[in-house]
Amino acid sequence: MSLNKSLLLIAAILIVDQLSKLYIKTHFVLGEPVEVFSWFKILFIENSGAAWGAKLSDFLPISERSGKLILTVFRLFAVAGIGYWLFDVIRKKSSKTLIIAVALIFAGALGNIIDSVFYGVLFDHSNNQVATLFSDDPYGGIFHGKVVDMLYFPMIDTVWPEWVPFVGGNNFRFFEPVFNVADTAISTGVGILLVFNKKAFGNTEETDSIEGNQTASKE
Incomplete structure (x- = not known):
């Protein structure tokens, strides 16, 4: 898979990701749900x-x-590392499967880092109001944005039977x-x-094996 095709895949994911986040941010109040199906909601x-809403301040004595x-700086380094990994697997002409997988991971990581770096200075808050893009009173600062989530799939919503222990x-x-x-x-x-x-x-493994066999035969 070529670099250009990888960039097209990344761009497509970023466009869909950011457009969906911008729409939600400028049309929804924080915590507002919309039921699409019984098993799928926009929330x-x-x-x-970090993942699952965990914060470093929950574990470390910091504000x-x-x-x-x-966390944002760490994510920036992580995105840079994944970007280099993608460049490396394309340069080595690795399998299409590997390149697609790394491109997806890179696009997703980059999509969320955009929120973390810029959203704090682009929007005001969404508490009990719909946020304004390019607000004169942004809710945070550079590197202090919040990641926008909205896809919710409560496919099963029930109560455990009384006889189930605990x-x-x-x-x-x-x-x-x-x-x-x-x-x-x-x-x-x-x-x-x-x-x-x-x-x-x-x-990659097959190439390494072939090169190893050729080296051994020459010796």
Whole structure:
């Protein structure tokens, strides 16, 4: 897969991701749900931390603002690393499966880092109001934006039977997390690497094996 095709895939994901986030941010109040189907809802939430809303300040003796800055800087380095990985696998002409997977992961990571870096200075808050783009009173600062999530699939929403030990009578909901297009791209890329591991890394391994055999025969 060529560099140009990889860039087209990344651009397509970024456009869909950012347009969906901009629409939600400028049309929804924080926490506002819209039911599309019984098993799918649009639910606007914002994630100021890492996966599942975790924050560094929950684990380290630092302020929430400092923790957010550290997390954003870490994400920037991670995106740079994934970008180099993508360039490297394309340069080595690795398998198409591997290149697509890494491109998906890179696009998703870049999509979320855009929120973290810029949204704090582009929007005002969404609490009890619809946010304004290019607001004169932004809710944060550079590197202190919150990631916009909106895709919610409560495919099963029920109550555990009373006879079930420990959880009987408690609510049970599957699938609980709220995510976005960028998260979907990352999960899909990781899933491809896990499910099609041999196919993804096959070309590189075969090339190394051939080169090793040629070197051994010359010796």
